[in-house]
Amino acid sequence: MLTVIDHPLVQHKLTMLRMKETTTGGFRRLAREISLLLGYEVLRDLPLEPVTIETPMEEMQAMQVQGKKLCFVSILRAGAGILEGMLDLVPAARVAHVGMYRDHETHEPVEYYFKAPEALEERLCVVVDPMLATGHSAAAAVTRLKQAGAQQLKFVCLLAAPEGVKAFEAAHPDVPIYTASLDRQLDENAYILPGLGDAGDRLFGTK
Template sequence: MSFTIIKHPLILDKLTRMRRIETSSKDFRENLNEIGQLMVYEIFRDIPLKELEIETPVKKAVGYTVDIPVVLIPIIRAGLGMTEGIQRLIPTARIAHIGLYRDETTLEPVEYYAKSTKNIDESYVIVVDPMLATGGSAAKAIEIAKKWGAKNIKFVCLVAVPEGVKKLQESHPDVEIYTAALDEKLNDIGFIEPGLGDAGDRIFGTK
């Protein structure tokens, strides 16, 4: 079970900007995308490379290229806010999508949309959602990705709480979890404290 908090000064600065109640949707989105880039830069330190010969304007040289396809899976809708920044860093990444909503009676996540990509079983898969709260949606999304054949899966979020981390580790002990912050707890209505509010609403300006 791997759980990593990426404490980079630039990430902490941008996360603080996002937490502020007065931050606009535009600034919230921009900082979220930038944090996504910074986090993936750190996470990809162990990605396999392939050596290849190239020709520069001066002479032949040895270079390197990423030796495994990459698939991003945002959990709709808030996860969409992290994909643009990550894809800027990895423009060859393919994007699958998983849409989930919470059943009002059972409080369990229910799938309403899922679209995979080709060769996901051979890919380095990153499931993204800004918040890891109860852990239900993350666990369900990873379950769906595994049904598609995904094996090498990492979950990336902005803010997590111990309850969500515990749930995800129990459900998928083989999945590495990365976050920018571990907050205190969930409150009585399921919001992360201190958190940053409803990430989807703040990304898309729907409230």
Template structure:
């Protein structure tokens, strides 16, 4: 992946995203849509994976057939909302190694504070895909990528459902080597740091909390 930002404009992605944005969509339906859309986004974020071949036997003959090369990729969920995207991607790539980064925002400084970090070994040899539905201010995403790089990750991609221009810029400034894949680049952030038009708080809508 060469470009910094990829917006997936596939009709199914856009249709499902519209249903997710609607205020009247229930928690159960929201969760199901998130799982479905994350699989479609995973298809895009995993494009260009390294390939090799192996000899297999079909019912007709032997052949050299393409398979993924290298170490199993690592999926890193940025808690808590990242878990919704993680589930769908894991269905598509069940052999992936999984890690978690827990960050919360300090209400006074507005800076992200780490409370949990558990990731697979040998990150330097794996493609690492960090998932979080919302790229808003970009502060927690940048902090999560900082931690992953400290842990050895060199080949990182970031997958989100919605991005704000401010978050994309912040990521580009801090981590220009990390491509972003999203379903939509929305208009802006409001004064509370929410993406507009957005879909509200992804974690609250996914888990039925307020």
């Protein structure tokens, strides 16, 4: 259930994103660009249905995305850096927010906010967060979405650690993971190595 998207442009931009000298503005721009590219792959299997339209020349049968508009789910706060690129790709998508922070002592997720559109059970929900480190926050967010009715889910991140993938798959074996890189491991503070640092701090210039 793990897909590493190795498109050359994704890998090139990820290399630039990792560099410690990349500025806040550059980091934000690159995260947005990478997430748009990831979105093409993540949404490759969207169902289509025929529709009759008129071009300036004649009437024709064309294809459009079937069903209710999909929902992007941002895990706050760092998920916002991925959400923007996804919305560039699908501007009409609905958006949900799950507020999660990681307790720095226990490394366990704590929920502080949840807001989602109606009819989640009829939508594909694409959960976005830059990092899959311990996997606890992502798993908790998906659990919360399932409780709210979501049935079709995918998880998208820039980087994943093996420990996070294992924990997430144990909690949600039915939810596929898409990432630009499976990194080596977590350190003693549950940061991904080699990683790219704290994605939230680098996105928002808070450190």
